[in-house]
Amino acid sequence: MKATDTISKIKNILGMELSKEVKEVEVKAEEVKLDTLNLENGTVIEAESFESGREVFIITEDDRVPMPIGEYTLEDGRSVVVKEEGLIDSIISTTEVEEEVIEASKEDVKAEDLATDYPTKEEFNQLKSMVEEMKTNLSEVLGSQKDQIKKLETELSAEPAAQPITHSPESKSKEMAFQISSNRVETSLDRIIKKLSK
Secondary structure (H helix, E strand, O other), rough: OOHHHHHHHHHHHOOOOOOOOOOOOOOOOOOOOOOOEEOOOOOEEOOOOOOOOOOEEEEEEOOEEEOOEEEEEEEEEEEEEEEEEOOOOEOOOOHHHHHHHHHHHHHHHHHHHHHOOOOOOHEEEEEEEHHHHHHHHHHHHHHHHHHHHHHHHHHHHHOOOOOOOOOOHHHHHHHHHHHHHHHHOHHHHHHHHHHHHO
């Protein structure tokens, strides 16, 4: 049934006439095709088209849920940015992200910083000559010390070896025990034992 037919029936019931200006209007239902994409975790999302300002939904078994706020990575590497629930703010491709990272790293590294990190040829040659000079000084010092060490070795080898020291605790231990006991202060236990032994 057309909309105009419905309006004319209502007007007939009310006793009104249909004006000539009202034209027949047909209502056509258009089928809207929705695009679906998968996130890198396998979740299926759906939108009329994946462009900025379009609605986006997460497809579940039972229903479609507006996509929460956040940044989501698609299987193809692009990122979908949702700043307002259910609306796509932007879609970023991986090349754009890489370019942004490269530009940011270029801004961090300045040409002045690079120039101060590495010595010039003149500075390098100065350093090289200093190292060579230090090597020659060190070899002279070590050479004179080696001569002194050789002299000491020859002097020490001319002296006879020392007699080995031996320990004989038996010979002096009896005298020591007697001296220690005679110089000792007598205790009450010593006095008791002395009286018992008499």
